[in-house]
Structure formats: structure tokens, C-alpha cells
Amino acid sequence: MQIMITHGGMSRTRVLHVSPVSVVLSVMALVIATLALSGAIYHYFFLKAAREGWPVVSQLVKLVVHDESAQRDKVMRENLDAMAQKVGDMQARMIKIEAMGDRVSGMAGLKPEDLSGVTRPKGGSGGPFVPMTNPGYNELNGALDALAEAAGEQSDVLTLTESRLLESRLKTLMIPSSRPIDVAVGSGFxxxxxxxxxxxxxxxxxxxxxxxxxxxxxxxxxxxxxxxxxxxxxxxxxxxxxxxxxxxxxxxxxxxxxxxxxxxxxxxxxxxxxxxxxxxxxxxxxxxxxxxxxxxxxxxxxxxxxxxxxxxxxxxxxxxxxxx
Structure with a gap:
């Protein structure tokens, strides 16, 4: 690349030779300088204004920060509400599973004392299911821990029930109820x-x-x-x-x-x-x-x-x- 510099009159024209590499390096240097200057201005004016409470700039910074914080809070609240909805669904399903587990364990012949070491003592309880409203992180974490504990209990109950059913089935298989030969009896007992x-x-x-x-x-x-x-x-x-x-x-x-x-x-x-x-x-x-x-x-x-x-x-x- 050639750059020609001329002056009026009879002055001699100057010619500058610039390589493409020099142009690219110059542009990059300009961009870096611009970014550095912008960061310095932001740091000096906006952040210092926010800390020291400058009349106009601090209000603008507070508006920007408040808008960003509100946006983050909105996204977090939406996520927490979605998680609360899923936790509520899981709680409702766990209630059904517990009721089913009680029926199946009863059909398997398990008595409450057989489950005393597996499940927590159950007193009178009931009422409609009311999901959590505007739950916090700690509330959701506690609800998930309770669900995990209840799921572990039901897993133990179902394991014990399966064992009892297999034991009952084994006893049935050990009773001689199948005819050794499929023919009519000639002489009875x-x-x-x-x-x-x-x-x-x-x-x-x-x-x-x-x-x-x-x-x-x-x-x-x-x-x-x-x-x-x-x-x-x-x-x-x-x-x-x-x-x-x-x-x-x-x-x-x-x-x-x-x-x-x-x-x-x-x-x-x-x-x-x-x-x-x-x-x-x-x-x-x-x-x-x-x-x-x-x-x-x-x-x-x-x-x-x-x-x-x-x-x-x-x-x-x-x-x-x-x-x-």
C-alpha cells in the first residue's frame, strides 16, 4: 500500500509505503487502545460515581444495576417456581406410592410390627395436598431431602414385600399339588x-x-x-x-x-x-x-x-x- 503526501506549490510529493501487516497491527492497536480507554472511563466514572454518589451518573448506574438484579431475580424466581411445581408433583406421586405400598404389604401378609424398623411411626395425618407458594432454596432443599428419605423407606418396604411374596411363592411350589401322572386314580387312600x-x-x-x-x-x-x-x-x-x-x-x-x-x-x-x-x-x-x-x-x-x-x-x- 502506498500513501502519497503532497503540498502546494512546487513542493516535492512524499510517498509512504505501508505493508498489510502494518495496517492490521495498527488497527488492532487502535481497538485495544479504545477498549482500554472505555474500561478506564467506565471504572473511573461509573463505578466511582456509584460508590461516591455523584448526582447524575450514580442514578444511571443504580438504574442499570437494579434492572440487571431484577432480571436475575425474575429468572431465579421462575426457576424456583418450576422446581416447586415438580417437587409438588413428586410429593403427590409419593403419597400414591406409599398408599400402594401399604396395600401390597398387607396383601403379602406383612404386619405393622414387621415394618417398625423400616418406616417411621405413622400417626394420624391427612388433609388436602397444598403445594408450596413462593418457596425459597432452603425450603425446596428440605422438601427434596424429605422425598429422598421417603423414597428410601418405600424402597425398603417394597424389597421386604417382594421377599415375603417370593417366600410365599416358594412355599406354594414346595407343596405337592401337581399330579405325578395325568391319568385317573385306580385305587385311593x-x-x-x-x-x-x-x-x-x-x-x-x-x-x-x-x-x-x-x-x-x-x-x-x-x-x-x-x-x-x-x-x-x-x-x-x-x-x-x-x-x-x-x-x-x-x-x-x-x-x-x-x-x-x-x-x-x-x-x-x-x-x-x-x-x-x-x-x-x-x-x-x-x-x-x-x-x-x-x-x-x-x-x-x-x-x-x-x-x-x-x-x-x-x-x-x-x-x-x-x-x-
């Missing part, structure tokens, strides 16, 4: 004429006539207790279901599990045969409680049935009650 001697004798189980090799299913989940040859039951299988409850499968031709195995309800555990004291192929199925034979038909009535068991003293006790 009770006194009958012995097929070998013709004399009256107690038949301690149910007979399921089926061809040799028919699959036998576990009537409930449990642990295999015995799988051996017996002089009367033939090839015999016994499954322990806990709480003194056991099922026995007699006259089998083959046993597919061994002592100590964990079996599930409906699992194939043996095949029908005619071993031992038997007149033909069938399954002899028994249910015993504390070693006392029970009528299996009462258990096979369905999973919701509550069969009574015969104790050694001759008393009938609902299954699930305490046996001594």
Missing part, C-alpha cells in the same frame, strides 16, 4: 381289600395305573432324599419338600435322579414300573408329613387348597400350621 391276601388293609397312597415306562413328574420342588430298592415299594424314590413334608414314588422301573439332587415341580424323575409288591404296572404315590401318611388327594385338589394333615396324635391340622 384308605382301607381296601389287599390285592394279595384279600384282607382289609390301609392303602397309604394313590395308585396311578400306567404302562411301563410312562414318565413320572415331581409333584413339587424339593431335594431327592432316597432312590433305592425297597422290599415292598420296589424301586422307590423319595423327595423331601421341607417342613417335614415328603413325597414317595413306588414300583418304578427307572429312577432318573439321585440323592441330593434338587428337582423342580413337574420335572421327570422316574418311569412307571411294577417292581416290588405290585400286581401290575402303576405308580404308587404317597404324601407324608413328619412320617405320617396323608391322603394325597387333598394336596392334589389344587395349589390354592389348604389340605389338612393327620398328626401322630390323630388330630387334623391345616398344612402350614405348626406341627409339634
Amino acid at each position: 384308605g382301607f381296601r381289600a389287599d390285592p394279595f391276601t384279600g384282607r382289609g388293609a390301609l392303602h397309604t397312597g394313590l395308585d396311578f395305573p400306567s404302562p411301563v415306562g410312562t414318565e413320572i413328574h415331581a409333584a413339587a420342588g424339593g431335594v431327592v432324599r432316597t432312590a433305592e430298592m425297597h422290599p415292598e415299594y420296589g424301586l422307590m424314590l423319595e423327595i423331601d419338600h421341607g417342613n417335614g413334608l415328603m413325597t414317595r414314588y413306588g414300583h418304578t422301573s427307572k429312577i432318573l435322579v439321585k440323592p441330593g439332587d434338587l428337582v423342580k415341580r413337574g420335572q421327570v424323575v422316574a418311569d412307571v414300573g411294577t417292581t416290588g409288591r405290585s400286581t401290575g404296572p402303576h405308580l404308587h404315590f404317597e404324601v407324608l408329613v413328619d412320617g405320617i401318611p396323608q391322603d394325597p388327594q387333598r394336596f392334589l385338589a389344587g395349589p390354592n387348597a389348604k389340605p389338612t394333615v393327620q398328626t401322630a396324635a390323630g388330630n387334623s391340622t391345616p398344612l402350614g400350621a405348626e406341627h409339634r
Whole structure:
């Protein structure tokens, strides 16, 4: 870039050569100087005026600062109101969850004393839900802390309820209510004429006539207790279901599990045969409680049935009650 400087008359013309880099540096220097000057003026006049209370300038500064402060307060208030609305919604949902938790825990059989270590004591309370108006930060923080504590309590209650429901379901699975073979019963529980001697004798189980090799299913989940040859039951299988409850499968031709195995309800555990004291192929199925034979038909009535068991003293006790 060339800059020509001329004077009147016969004076000589001067030519200045300026490079682009010099122009850019000059402009940047000018901008920096302008900014520095503006900052100095702002600092000296406006801030000093605000501190010392100059008549005109201080009023302008106060108006600007007040407007900015009001704008910040407005934005903060709007945010706090929005948060308060969300906290109110969460409180309303938590009330519903607590009511639902109380109903579900009651259905699971949990008593108030079972929850004494989980939830806080509850006295009489109620009334309409009134959300907070113009809440502050501390109020919102306190409400969130209360919600977090209530959510933790409900989580513990639901965990305990789930555990109780699973325990109840496990007990149901351990009751022999499934038929080992889906055929009609040939001979029931009770006194009958012995097929070998013709004399009256107690038949301690149910007979399921089926061809040799028919699959036998576990009537409930449990642990295999015995799988051996017996002089009367033939090839015999016994499954322990806990709480003194056991099922026995007699006259089998083959046993597919061994002592100590964990079996599930409906699992194939043996095949029908005619071993031992038997007149033909069938399954002899028994249910015993504390070693006392029970009528299996009462258990096979369905999973919701509550069969009574015969104790050694001759008393009938609902299954699930305490046996001594």
C-alpha cells in the first residue's frame, strides 16, 4: 500500500509505503487502545460515581444495576417456581406410592410390627395436598431431602414385600399339588381289600395305573432324599419338600435322579414300573408329613387348597400350621 503526501506549490510529493501487516497491527492497536480507554472511563466514572454518589451518573448506574438484579431475580424466581411445581408433583406421586405400598404389604401378609424398623411411626395425618407458594432454596432443599428419605423407606418396604411374596411363592411350589401322572386314580387312600391276601388293609397312597415306562413328574420342588430298592415299594424314590413334608414314588422301573439332587415341580424323575409288591404296572404315590401318611388327594385338589394333615396324635391340622 502506498500513501502519497503532497503540498502546494512546487513542493516535492512524499510517498509512504505501508505493508498489510502494518495496517492490521495498527488497527488492532487502535481497538485495544479504545477498549482500554472505555474500561478506564467506565471504572473511573461509573463505578466511582456509584460508590461516591455523584448526582447524575450514580442514578444511571443504580438504574442499570437494579434492572440487571431484577432480571436475575425474575429468572431465579421462575426457576424456583418450576422446581416447586415438580417437587409438588413428586410429593403427590409419593403419597400414591406409599398408599400402594401399604396395600401390597398387607396383601403379602406383612404386619405393622414387621415394618417398625423400616418406616417411621405413622400417626394420624391427612388433609388436602397444598403445594408450596413462593418457596425459597432452603425450603425446596428440605422438601427434596424429605422425598429422598421417603423414597428410601418405600424402597425398603417394597424389597421386604417382594421377599415375603417370593417366600410365599416358594412355599406354594414346595407343596405337592401337581399330579405325578395325568391319568385317573385306580385305587385311593384308605382301607381296601389287599390285592394279595384279600384282607382289609390301609392303602397309604394313590395308585396311578400306567404302562411301563410312562414318565413320572415331581409333584413339587424339593431335594431327592432316597432312590433305592425297597422290599415292598420296589424301586422307590423319595423327595423331601421341607417342613417335614415328603413325597414317595413306588414300583418304578427307572429312577432318573439321585440323592441330593434338587428337582423342580413337574420335572421327570422316574418311569412307571411294577417292581416290588405290585400286581401290575402303576405308580404308587404317597404324601407324608413328619412320617405320617396323608391322603394325597387333598394336596392334589389344587395349589390354592389348604389340605389338612393327620398328626401322630390323630388330630387334623391345616398344612402350614405348626406341627409339634
